[in-house]
Amino acid sequence: MTTPSLRVLGIDPGLTRCGVGVVDVAPDRSARLVHVGVVRSSPDLAIERRLRLIADGVREVVAVHQPHVVAVERVFAQHNRHSVMGTAQASGIALLVAAEFGLEAATHTPSEVKAAVTGYGSADKAQVQAMIARLLRLDSPPQPADAADALALALCHAWRRGPAAPGASALTPAQRAWADAERRARR
Template sequence: MTTSRGPLRVLGIDPGLTRCGVGVVDVARDRSAVLVHVGVVRSDAGAPIEERLATIAAGIRAVVDEHDPAVIAVERVFAQHNRHSVMGTAQASGIALLVAGERGIPAATHTPSEVKAAITGYGSADKRQVQAMVARVLRLDQLPQPADAADALALALCHAWRGGSPASSDAPLTPAQRAWADAERLARR
């Protein structure tokens, strides 16, 4: 949990029905970050949908219980070509937001391009670029695997860096944040 002077603990969730990425980071006032937990909640593709969603909920609850995040950041579901895939993602996203509501934890959603821009400075970055920047920011020896886990960590970092931090208004912007802010200003014109 966050203290008035301590780091902000953020649980990032990359929703998915088969693999739901979860990542917890502590982000300090200077925007430096430390890995707390990373993993994937898996559900059996052959199981009935209600069992799969219950498995995801139980996995997210376990992470919340163990790591006590101050906020939960979830990838915002967007329309894809594969309706079956987007439906499962939307259901898993709803479960993540439900768990936040059950526990009284504030929640936020971020689009994939918003996360990529916050982490890499480029809203169309590929998965490998996001993984590399997450590894660099968290000072990891290896790229976080699988991609769902890396995406969850990126969501948590994005949220903290884009305003979830207790000192967000007076902390200096990272190069990626500066690029994102510039792009937002240009888009408003």
């Protein structure tokens, strides 16, 4: 009997661009892209209309792709309070939609996500995008960066959620790549 994949919806919250990415992750930690996109709202709209657009977009992704769990980027303090407020509002909407569908939701910090997918918690956006393309066997990195970040969140959550399948490596693919490179360098 084959163990089913875990379907994770990753959400990179933002008011203007809210990245959404859905992946299926097998017990051996291999992953497959299901959906990637961005929910957009115009800065010219009133805040309540913008939040409604984000909620409707996330609801549509959940309804169509039926994830098992939702992973959202944890809001952290930035220098720009206006930006933090919009991100926090979009994050709240994402968590609310997960609750509306009865889905488990989790939050992950940007450094957790970067470390999970690249092996380095301070990786830049280009490194995250390149690794996401590699891990999901895509021809090119997902654009814009919000979309790649959403996929990274989904992968991070699946890999950090619990133990891998029996006999599978407990390391994430990024950690395995680093370990393999270190072994090769020592030879």
